[in-house]
Amino acid sequence: MTTLFYLIIYDLPDNKAANKRRTRLHKMLSGYGKWTQYSVFECFLTGMQFARLQVQLDKLVKPQEDSVRIYVLDAGSVKRTLTYGSQKPRQESAIVL
């Protein structure tokens, strides 16, 4: 199954309702990918997984107040990614704990 790299960035305002939404958003994204910066997630997802995520995001995010940006990158762009001070995004085939 082919996966694409989804870079998900969010910025939610600082009020009580939005704080709650942000926490929920964080927990949701934890289920899909890796948390690499405070409001950045990097996910390798198949089409179906992304569709599932999109449905959930639609329900949670309020477009008038919040801003969520999703960049979709292919394997070539991921390869050319530069990082300073952290590791390059990599799809893990086995997580051993």
Next chain:
Amino acid sequence: MSVLYITQPDAVLSKAYEAFNVALKQEDGSWKKQAIPAQTVEQVVLMGNPQVTGDAFVYALELGMPIHYLSSFGKYLGSALPGQSRNGALRLAQYGRYHDPAKRLDLVKGIVMAKIHNQYLILYRHGQSENSLKLHQKLVLEQGTLDQVRGVEGLAARDYFAHLGKVLTDKFGDTWKFEGRNRRPPTDPVNSLLSFAYGLLRSQVMAAVHLAGLDPYIGYLHEVHHGQPALVLDLMEEFRALVADSVVLSMLNRKQLNPGDFHESLGAYRLTDGARKVFLQGFDQKLNDDFKHPVFEYRCTYRRGIELQARLLARHLQENVPYKPLVLR
């Protein structure tokens, strides 16, 4: 898609909204929590007996993720399979291959050639490069029936064990005598070690076969009869020399075992309890050794290598990806 392995016995796998949480016990007694992107996990393999909360268990099954339980040594204990397991199509492909003489013969030839190659490799590493194994390997290609291939395999095995005996006499004189392979019961210490190692290897391969969703009782090289996990024995061939024989030789070499570690009853040689632990550790270490996989071109442990081969076979049966048995240089 990734596979989640949890090998720490007191880890706890729980669910936190969409994600899994794994709590790992640290040396100082505190717990380290780690989030796992559950949506991208394909299956969970638990070794030892880590805890899984009911929530996490149900969530995994909902996502179509099987959970496999292995003992801490890697023996397959059982699994929880989700409703929509893809098992069916794969097994049909496996049975189909069994009834397809030409393709089956090709697969069997590949396996036998890999086995002979690996046997040659072990002898070569121990300074016995003058032998007929390469000829046998070539001979396999020319065979037209399954039985002929089996015959060549048998001849190669006899030569191999004869040379293995020479390796042992050259190195240890009369300490470790080996005059050919015998079993049920093994009548000398070396044979007893080999049998034990093959048994351990077999449980590893059995686990891998189950993980890949194949039926262990339908094989290609080994005939199907009651109670014989033929596919496991097939897949095992390429690893016998690489893993089991090599671990036995290296443990004898390093003098980790000595002839006093065996006791004899009714003509059968068995390891004493202490020595068995030493051997298990050695075997485990070997499984955790890594090598560069010739097909996937990354380093992996033998333990993972066994599983990769089973998965590769599954893909070969279903999607016609070429199956390359594991041969090392």
